[in-house]
């Protein structure tokens with residue numbers, strides 16, 4: 021049967037070269053080719069089917085995930101996939117699994133915190149998956165406060181071992197992914213106790229399960245922590261609980277790059293900063309930022325395609341009704357999310373660059389950029405995951421009632437994504453880290469020159485008193501006007517917090533009292549980073565007919581949308597006047613009209629297969645209604661016309677003798 025493209029008329033309207041945009045989105049022609057090839061490989065392989073996930077019981081779901089992970093690994097080995105290709109395969113398989121923690125945290129923790137000898141011993145085993153690792157940091161009683169962890173690792177000089185112990189219920193490890201049912205090993209974070217002295221938290225490699233029969237080793241109690249939010253969703257992951265009862269491990273299983281314990285029981289600190297113990301978190305936060313654009317773009321692709329298919333009201337003379345995408349309200353909710361997806365894509369690319377740069381510096385013992393890298397990864401992780409989780413939910417609402425069906429793909433996408441606001445650092449806690457960095461920067465102005473993303477603070481005197489020069493709505497398209505408004509807002513909010521803090525005798529008390537304002541200042545700073553990196557991206561040459569123009573429109577939408585949403589900040593700090601805010605809004609409306617004919621092509625540029633999208637509402641050909649209708653009949657509830665339980669619960673009700681006269 022010939023396939024009809026119900027969105028063809030939309031695709032014909034587009035004013036730019038979609039294939040060129042696909043390459044911009046992917047990052048390079050090489051990245052595009054690789055991503056395209058692997059996505060098709062996964063989509064065409066029935067072994068990676070995922071449309072039944074929300075219907076399965078937890079046990080069946082989990083077993084199916086184990087099968088898929090093993091099949092993925094076999095595919096990787098059989099096809100000799102490179103690391104880059106394997107990572108893409110994992111991405112398109114689209115199912116959280118223990119392998120994420122093995123590759124995404126266990127391996128990086130050994131690389132970042134292990135000595136050369138430790139890496140040589142453990143990495144080959146991990147690379148071949150002859151051991152499977154997890155990252156066991158969080159406990160029942162403490163997650164955010166890493167210094168508050170209670171698990172102990174006490175050095176026994178007699179046997180040259182550490183004794184790993186959970187002294188209280190609250191010290192039970194709680195949450196680590198892959199721990200519950202799969203991991204054979206963990207990087208367990210514990211307080212290092214040597215000679216009766218507590219040297220703070222450090223990582224230890226601990227074997228948990230037998231490599232022969234998978235049973236827990238003596239002294240280990242381990243299991244899954246139970247069902248989580250949503251059907252399917254993150255329940256493919258075995259987040260676990262773990263207690264240690266005086267478990268002994270050899271001394272050389274303490275990760276010793278940052279600090280060491282000698283055979284004689286002497287504690288030694290390396291030249292590297294202690295904060296490198298937190299290095300794995302910096303790495304993962306960076307990957308989470310890169311992932312945000314994937315999750316958001318996916319939801320936006322579904323909502324945009326469906327908004328072009330869906331019609332409500334407005335029929336003239338019996339003609340077709342209005343496509344809901346043509347309603348200005350729909351546009352003002354949807355297009356900023358489309359723009360955010362692109363903005364997050366580029367900030368993810370930039371952050372990857374920053375992370376690579378700081379890693380190279382650390383290897384050369386240059387630790388100068390570590391505080392900025394920590395602030396950027398923490399702040400951008402917080403900002404992008406909050407906006408993405410909110411954005412997915414908004415996309416669900418943009419799809420009306422059908423968005424609530426699992427077959428829209430949006431409920432599961434939200435349920436899988438929303439814990440990103442909590443894991444790898446609660447988003448508020450992370451913004452407070454950014455705020456500390458900002459307050460430190462302000463307090464050192466005149467002593468230490470701010471550089472990098474905080475470089476705008478060198479012009480703080482100007483930014484504290486500059487006035488917005490916008491006179492007409494089009495003036496808001498000038499990148500300098502936009503940048504200056506965002507810089508002035510961020511600088512003024514930070515300086516105001518610093519001034520308020522100086523009124524407190526005890527700085528920590530002041531920080532706690534002003535923490536809500538500090539979080540807002542941190543948000544302003546992080547939004548500035550995203551805006552400035554988007555603008556920088558557009559200063560590069562970007563090939564392809566109309567591609568750069570579309571990106572300029574999206575950059576302006578992203579920036580003016582933020583200005584509109586946070587106009588309270590801009591107005592109260594005196595960066596703009598109500599007139600400027602009103603002109604920004606006029607300009608935003610005009611930008612929505614410009615993006616409208618290109619909307620479908622802009623989401624096509626993500627190059628997502630129908631398999632990956634997993635959404636009837638977002639299918640490429642827009643043939644939504646027949647597919648929804650067919651899918652309904654496939655629900656197990658429709659296996660029989662009369663439901664199970666009819667004879668037990670419905671029939672007696674219908675046949676009951678009503679004895680009460682009044683009834």
Ligand SMILES: CCCCCCCCCCCCCCCCCCCCCCCC(=O)SCCNC(=O)CCNC(=O)[C@H](O)C(C)(C)COP(=O)(O)OP(=O)(O)OC[C@H]1O[C@@H](n2cnc3c(N)ncnc32)[C@H](O)[C@@H]1OP(=O)(O)O
Nearest residue numbers: 092106107110119120123124164166295298394443444445
């Ligand atoms: C299908 C199968 C396919 C198969 C194979 C395929 C293979 C292919 C590859 C696949 C790849 C897969 C990739 C997947 C990616 C991974 C997915 C992960 C999924 C999510 C898992 C989630 C895991 C977790 O959640 S782990 C636990 C995370 N926990 C936290 O984040 C805790 C948050 N708390 C903290 O970070 C800290 O405690 C903090 C910062 C809040 C406070 O710490 P502390 O009290 O010690 O600090 P302060 O006193 O405030 O500060 C001291 C000082 O240190 C600075 N600082 C703090 N943190 C850092 C840091 N991280 N780095 C640098 N510096 C730091 C801080 O700024 C202070 O500095 P000063 O200068 O002294 O002010």
Ligand SMILES: Cc1cc2nc3c(=O)[nH]c(=O)nc-3n(C[C@H](O)[C@H](O)[C@H](O)COP(=O)(O)OP(=O)(O)OC[C@H]3O[C@@H](n4cnc5c(N)ncnc54)[C@H](O)[C@@H]3O)c2cc1C
Nearest residue numbers: 155156157158162163164195196197439442443444445448
């Ligand atoms: C799906 C999932 C997977 C996970 N995977 C892993 C894993 O593999 N390994 C692992 O070790 N951990 C894992 N975690 C744990 C995760 O890292 C922690 O849950 C996270 O760091 C948040 O810590 P918490 O739970 O202690 O939150 P809490 O800190 O208890 O947060 C509760 C509330 O208190 C607020 N709050 C806390 N401290 C402050 C403060 N100083 N100032 C102001 N407000 C504050 C927070 O903003 C939040 O609103 C996972 C968690 C989830 C949900």
